Amino acid sequence: MGKDAASFSGYRAFKFIGFAICPQLMKLLDIGIFSKKLQNFFRNTIKETIKIREEKQIVRPDMIHLLLEARKGRLKYEDSMDNMDAGFAVVEESELGKTQKKQKVVITDEDIAALAAGFFLAGFDTVSSAISFLAYELAINPDVQNKLFDEISKAPKDSNGKIKYETLLGMKYLDMVVSESLRKWPPAFITDRISVKSFTIEPESDNENPLYLEKGSQLWIPVLALQRDPKYYPNPDKFDPERFSDENKSNIKPFTYLPFGAGPRNCIGSRFALLENKLLITEILRKFEIISTEKTLIPLESSKTIFNILPDNGVWVALKRRSDYC
Template identity: 45%
Template structure:
C-alpha cells in the first residue's frame, strides 16, 4: 500500500512538472517571444543551481543568444520571465511607466522572513511608497556627512592592522568584509567594533551566518521560489532564527536604551527613531553633488505609523546591502588595481596630490577625486552586484514588438520582467572592449559616450538604491586610504583573469582574492 502511494505521488509530481514545463514554453510561443528551452523544474537556471557557473552567466547566456531582440524569454524554475535587452525599454519600465511596475518580485515573503520580507526592498505599493518617503530624509547629503568620520576612523584601523602584514599574502575578501562589517556596526547600530583585532566578535559572526549559505539553505531558497505558497504553510525559514533574532533584539534594545537615557548619535537607528515620530525632515543641500537618488516623494498629511518589526527590517536590509554589496565592489576594485598597475599608479598620483593640497577627506571635498570616481564606476560596470532590476507588472501594459515585424506583447498584472544590469554593462555594443578594466571610459571627456540606461549599478527610477550616497562614500574612503598608504601588488595567488565563484547572488572571485601590500614611501 505504501509503495503504491509513493508511486502515485511521484507520478503526480512528474506529471505536474511536465505540465509546467510545457506551459511555460507555450507562454512564450503564443506571444512570439524567443527563448532558450529550459529543463523541467530548473528552467534556464540549472547550471547555476548545480553551482557549475554563476547566476549572471545563466542570464548572459540567454541575453547573448538573441542579439537582435528587444526582449526575450527567461525561464526561472517554472516561472516565465520577460528579460529586457533594450535600454530604451528599460527606461520606460523603470522610469517613464513606473506606475505599471511599482513592485519587486517577492523573493522571500514577509511571512517566511519578517525582517527581510518586511524591508523597503520587498515592500509593495503604497506601503513601499510610504516607507521610502519616511526614509528618504535619512539618506540626504547632510545626514551622510555626519557618518563619514565613522568610515575614516575604521579605515585607519585597517591601515594600522595592515602595516604589520607587509609582504604577506592578504585575503582581500576577509579584510574587506571586516571593514564593511565595522562600518555598518557603527553607522547603523552605533556599535564600536574592531573586527581586525577581535576577529570573532558576535556582530561579525552573525553577519557571516547571513551570507554563507550552506547546501540546505540553497535548497530552501530554491524551494521557496518554486513553491512559495507551500513554503508559507510549512513555515520555511532560510536564515537561522538566532541570526534574525540577534538583529531584531539589537535594534529594539538600542532604541529603548536611547529613549530611556535621552541619547542621540548620528547613525541609522537614530534616524529611524526620528522617522517613527515623524521628526525626520528632508534638508535641502544645494552643495551636495555626491550620488543623486530619486527622492521625489512627497509625505502625506497623515503619516503611517511603523511597528518595531518594520523599523528593524529597514536596519536589517541596510546591513545586508552595506555589508555584502559594498564588500563586492571593494574586493573587485582592489583585485583589479593589483592586475592593472598603470591604473593604480594614476590613482595614487591623484590621492597623493589631494592629500598634499587638501589634507583630510571630508564629505565636501571627496567628490573632487575624479579618477577615484572613474575607478569605482569601472569596477561597478564590470562587476555590478545588482545583476537585475526585477519588476512585477501591477496593471496591464503593452510592450512594443520584440523585433521589427513582430507583434506587441500584452503584460498582465503579476507578470515579471527582468531589466538586466550586468549583461548590458558587459555588452561591447555599449561598452567597447568590455573585459578591459578601463576607468577612462567614465572621464569627463568620455562619459558622454555612455548610452543612458546601459550603466545602472544602483538601479534606476524611483526604486533605485536609496543608500547609494552611503555606499559610494564607504567605497571611496577605503580605496583612498589603501592606495595612499600601500602599493597593491599581484602575487602567485592572484587570479588573472578573474573568474566568478559559482554562487546564487554574490559576485566573488572563484579562487578568492589575494594580494600583497608594499608601503608607500
C-alpha cells in the same frame, strides 16, 4: 552573524529563488530565507537598542534615530545644502520620497528592527565585494593604479595630512576608476521590479515577438549582462576608466548602468557606499601599492555554487609598502 546573513550558498540560494518565483507558497509553507536564530539575533539586538535609547534618552545620528523620529511624526524631508557631485554612479533621489504622505503610518519596533537590519545587511557584503574587485583591477592594471596614485598624491591635504571630504568627492579620476569597477563588477548582479500595470514590450526586429506583461509580473533585470554588453560598452571585459571621463560619459545609454538600481526603489545607500569605497582605496594607495601574487586569478572566475559573482577562493592581492607614500 553578518557574514552568515550575507551568505547565499547552498539551500539558502534555493530559498531565495523560491521567494522570488512563488512568495505566497513559501509563506504558506512557513519557509524563511534566514534561520530563526539569525532573525532573533538581529531583532533582539535592535529592539534592545531602542529600549535603552528611549529609557536613557540617548540620541545618535543614525538609521535607528531617524526611524524613531519617523514614528513620532517628526521626520520631514529636507533639501540638502550639499550640492556637490557625489560621482557618476550615485543615484538621484526620487520625487516620491520628497512628498509628505497625508495618511498616518504606524511604525512598530518590529518594523524598525526589519528596516535597520536590512540597511545593515544590504551594505555588509556589497561594499566588501566592491572594494575587493576594485583592488583586484588596480593590481592587474598598474597603469591605472599609477595614474590614480598620481591624482591622490597631488590632492590638497589639511594640517593633519588628511584628505578632506570635498577634495575626495572632487577627484575625477578616482570617480572614473570606481565607476568602471562598479560597471564590470556590480555588487548586485541582478535587480527586480514588479509591474504596476499591464504592458506590452514591442519587438525591435522582425525575428522577435511582442512580450506581454500582466499587472503584478515580477521582472528580473540582469545588471551584469547589461553592463557587460558590447552593444553598450565596447570591449566590455577591459577595465577602462576612460569610459566615464567628461568627454565619454554622455555616451552611456540610460538604464544600461545600474550598480545601485534606478527609480524610487534604488539603493538608498549609494552615496554612503561610494564614499566608503573612495575613502578606503585612497587611504590604501597613499601608503601601499596593490600588486598581484601567485594566488591572483587572471581572469577571475565567478563561483558556480554561491549566489553572487565572487570566486570560490576569494580575491587575492598583496600590499607593498610605498617608499614615496603621500
